[in-house]
Amino acid sequence: MKMVFSSPDTAELELLKNVLLKAGIRAVEVNQQLSQVLPSVPFQAELWVEEVDYTEAAALMAEWQKPSATGTPWVCPRCGEKLENQFSKCWKCGTRRDAVE
Ligand SMILES: [Zn+2]
Structure with missing residues (x-):
């Protein structure tokens, strides 16, 4: 085993x-x-x-x-909102996360 x-x-x-x-x-x-x-x-x-x-x-x-994994938060390139890792786009302005990289 x-x-x-x-x-x-x-x-x-x-x-x-x-x-x-x-x-x-x-x-x-x-x-x-x-x-x-x-x-x-x-x-x-x-x-x-x-x-x-x-x-x-x-x-x-x-x-x-995966869901609870402490991923790195990201910052929206358009409005500067700080977002948790699990969000794929900015809840504030709708910018997609992959627009960051
Ligand atoms: Zn935004």
């Missing part, structure tokens, strides 16, 4: 496990005991999947993390 995701946030892990399950991928949570064996290591829960499912699972993880 292969680790596809790790996080100290078990709620997030649980959510991602469901995302994988919906896609028909069986994911297992690993490592609960680790923090007892090595008390100095911060708790980190992991999601493991079968190797055959790994590529698909990794793609799903990447997809899932």
Whole structure:
């Protein structure tokens, strides 16, 4: 098996496990005991999947993390409005983002 995701946030892990399950991928949570064996290591829960499912699972993880990913905000070249990464055009004046580059 292969680790596809790790996080100290078990709620997030649980959510991602469901995302994988919906896609028909069986994911297992690993490592609960680790923090007892090595008390100095911060708790980190992991999601493991079968190797055959790994590529698909990794793609799903990447997809899932995209919206919340801390992308760089951009500034509208026309009106100077500062916009979050997920917006493809300026909400104020309608200038498209790709006009920037
Ligand atoms: Zn604008």
